[in-house]
Amino acid sequence: MTTLVVARLSALEVSRRRAALLLVITLPFWFYLVRRDLSGQSTRALTLGIGWAVSTLTLFVVNASRGVDPRLRLTGASVTGIIAGRLLAMTGVGLLLALGYWTMVAVDQNLPHLWAAGVMMLVSALVAAPVGSLIGAILPRELDGALALLSISSVQMLADPTGLIAKLMPFWSAREVGNYAVDGGSIDLVWRGLAHAGVTWLICVLGTLAIFHWRLRLVRYPEP
Amino acid sequence: MSDWPTAFESELLRLGLQPARARRLADETTQQAAESAAPPADVFGPAHLYARHLVAELNTPTANFPRTRYQAGPVMLSLTGVTKRYRRQTVFEGVNLTVRGGEVAAIVGANGCGKSTLLRICAGLTRPSGGAVRRTRRVGFVPQDGGTAGWLTAEEHFTLFGSAAGMVPGRARSTGAHLATRLAWRPARQQRAQQMSGGTRQKLNLVLGELHAPDLLLLDEPYQGFDQGTYVDFWQQVLAWRDAGRAVVVVTHLLHDLQNVDHVLDLGATA
Numbered sequence: 384m385t386t387l388v389v390a391r392l393s394a395l396e397v398s399r400r401r402a403a404l405l406l407v408i409t410l411p412f413w414f415y416l417v418r419r420d421l422s423g424q425s426t427r428a429l430t431l432g433i434g435w436a437v438s439t440l441t442l443f444v445v446n447a448s449r450g451v452d453p454r455l456r457l458t459g460a461s462v463t464g465i466i467a468g469r470l471l472a473m474t475g476v477g478l479l480l481a482l483g484y485w486t487m488v489a490v491d492q493n494l495p496h497l498w499a500a501g502v503m504m505l506v507s508a509l510v511a512a513p514v515g516s517l518i519g520a521i522l523p524r525e526l527d528g529a530l531a532l533l534s535i536s537s538v539q540m541l542a543d544p545t546g547l548i549a550k551l552m553p554f555w556s557a558r559e560v561g562n563y564a565v566d567g568g569s570i571d572l573v574w575r576g577l578a579h580a581g582v583t584w585l586i587c588v589l590g591t592l593a594i595f596h597w598r599l600r601l602v603r604y605p606e607p
Numbered sequence: 608m609s610d611w612p613t614a615f616e617s618e619l620l621r622l623g624l625q626p627a628r629a630r631r632l633a634d635e636t637t638q639q640a641a642e643s644a645a646p647p648a649d650v651f652g653p654a655h656l657y658a659r660h661l662v663a664e665l666n667t668p669t670a671n672f673p674r675t676r677y678q679a680g681p682v683m684l685s686l687t688g689v690t691k692r693y694r695r696q697t698v699f700e701g702v703n704l705t706v707r708g709g710e711v712a713a714i715v716g717a718n719g720c721g722k723s724t725l726l727r728i729c730a731g732l733t734r735p736s737g738g739a740v741r742r743t744r745r746v747g748f749v750p751q752d753g754g755t756a757g758w759l760t761a762e763e764h765f766t767l768f769g770s771a772a773g774m775v776p777g778r779a780r781s782t783g784a785h786l787a788t789r790l791a792w793r794p795a796r797q798q799r800a801q802q803m804s805g806g807t808r809q810k811l812n813l814v815l816g817e818l819h820a821p822d823l824l825l826l827d828e829p830y831q832g833f834d835q836g837t838y839v840d841f842w843q844q845v846l847a848w849r850d851a852g853r854a855v856v857v858v859t860h861l862l863h864d865l866q867n868v869d870h871v872l873d874l875g876a877t878a
Contacts, residue, residue: 388770396758399799450753451767453732457748458819460771602731607682607741 385460389468390475393444397476403443407436411484422492423565426500428540429484430561434507434514434554435536437477441515442528444469449523456599466595470512470588477508499564499573506580507557513587514553520594553587556580611647611654612637618658622851632661652785653778655820659851679869680708682741683823683854684729689738691724698724702738704856704872708822711845711855713865716874722858723751725874726827729856743854747821749812749829751858757801761787761794761811765818772819779818786814789847791840805832813841817848824848827858842867 397404411432418424448469455465481504494500515532522528535552542549544558559576562568612633619629636657640647651657683706690700698721706712714722727733728740730748755764762780769779787794792810800808809832816824830841846867848855857868865871 384773385770388767388776392756392759392763392767395763396756399758447756447758450750451756454748454750454754454815455768455771457730457732457746458768458771459773602728602734602740604731604740604742606743607685 385455385464386468386471389460389465390471393469393472394475396447397440397444397472400443404440407439408480410436411480415484415487419491422494423561426488426492426494426503426565427558427561429488430503430507430557431536431540431554433477433481433484433504434511434539434557435532437473437480437508437511438515438518438532439529440476441469441473441512442519442532443525444473445516445519446523446525446528452595452599456601462595462599463592465599466516466588466592470516470591473512473515474509477512478505481505481508494564495567496564499560502573503557503560503564503576506560506576507554510553510556510580510583510587513584513591516591517587517594520591520598550579553583556583614654615647615658618655619662622658622662624662636661648781652788653782656782656785659820662851679710680852682707683743684856685739685741686725686729687739689725689728689735689740691721691728691733692736699874700737702872702874704870706823706854706856706870708852708854709849710869711849711857711867712870712872713868714856714858714872714874715860715865718860720874722874723827726825726856726858730825743822745819745821745823747816747819747824749816749824749826751827751829751831754812754815755800755808758799760797760799761803761814762796764800764811764815768815768818774819783814783818786817787811789840789844790814791837806834806837807832809833810837813844821853823854823856825856828860829857 411429414428414432415425418428452465456462481501485501485504488494488500489497514535515528518528518531522531536554539549539552539554539558542552544555544562549555549558556576556579559579560573563570563572563576615636616629616633619632620626624632636651637647640650648654684704686702686704689702691698702725704712714725716722724733726748728735729742730746731742732748756767759767761783765779765783766776769776769782772779774782784794787810790810790813792807794811800811803811809829813826813829816826830838833841845855845857859865
């Protein structure tokens with residue numbers, strides 16, 4: 384039950400950060416708008432923007448809970464329950480955002496594989512929540528974390544997609560699926576992208592859990 | 608809720624009241640609720656908490672009679688030779704303290720002598736470098752600052768902490784609201800923690816520490832920002848907890864607090 388309560392309250396918390404929410408949600412739109420004339424570039428930039436937006440919102444939520452988490456643990460909550468609740472909420476927010484922008488692209492662009500564009504955005508949103516969570520676990524201050532996520536997104540955007548550096552970045556999966564969605568070609572692109580997304584998701588979730596298990600560990604004392 | 612009087616009576620019996628007296632109190636309480644034309648749960652809050660409150664109140668001294676003290680109960684916290692070091696710096700060493708149910712202990716000392724660190728060790732949030740700690744399982748911890756989520760309201764905090772303790776949301780909210788009234792506080796529905804004054808936020812902190820009815824309460828200077836009236840209410844509450852058989856450990860730097868406590872642990876000067 385803790386997971387669902389944490390998920391609901393995390394979503395509520397995000398919805399109340401009106402200014403940050405508005406700025407973060409509209410950022411992918413500006414990415415899209417500046418190269419709207421080029422379907423491929425605008426859609427890829429939009430997708431990366433979705434990844435940055437969701438990961439940054441997750442970072443904010445993780446950092447805002449630092450004071451509460453140890454007390455929740457003492458009261459009886461499990462680390463897995465707390466982290467799962469937060470990831471559930473932020474994944475939900477990400478999926479909604481991806482769905483909204485996919486609808487916009489469907490109306491505004493003529494892509495060879497529109498469904499794959501949807502997969503590209505969903506993958507970006509799904510991976511972004513644990514990425515933001517992991518960065519939040521490693522970097523305790525919002526500014527540090529936001530800059531780290533900005534660096535990751537920038538490197539992902541600028542690096543050669545076929546090179547090793549791009550593949551080591553968390554949002555390479557979305558780029559790979561995007562190649563199929565925008566340029567066509569082999570369906571293997573989608574499968575490779577999904578596999579990369581799966582591995583990235585797993586690494587980030589396990590990394591987040593490991594760090595929080597260590598940080599929120601309680602000393603077990605014998606009863607008197 | 609139809610089983611409220613039964614639950615109330617059971618809790619009174621569990622707290623040691625004679626069956627006849629428990630029955631009479633349950634009948635009187637039900638009658639009072641009927642006169643208000645409202646269910647007892649709406650008037651008095653959760654049955655188990657109201658029972659504890661009533662038992663504590665029954666033992667609160669009036670102006671003419673001294674407060675009745677219970678005999679100290681089982682040991683809730685025991686520190687033996689506890690030491691804390693950060694690298695080469697020793698914060699404190701050889702700390703001994705035993706607190707039983709029905710007792711209040713104060714931890715005093717200069718700024719930086721490790722009072723908060725010792726309380727975190729008692730809670731299990733920080734590992735001691737040496738010594739032995741024994742502690743009851745159910746513990747409530749109230750930190751000096753922080754400990755709340757700025758974007759959530761008091762009710763949402765009650766729901767969150769209640770769920771961590773395995774309480775259903777409705778019960779957590781009603782319990783939290785009831786506990787808040789004892790600190791002369793009625794949480795505003797829409798007010799978020801970040802919009803509360805420092806004193807009100809500390810009241811929220813206190814309620815969250817007590818929400819799951821712990822046997823041992825660890826309070827780190829919890830009255831910061833309290834006005835005079837709330838400060839008095841706070842100490843009345845500490846004594847009520849004590850008289851209900853709970854153990855309380857308070858970090859304080861106010862010497863006049865010490866008249867209310869059973870043990871004083873002086874950590875001395877700055878480490």
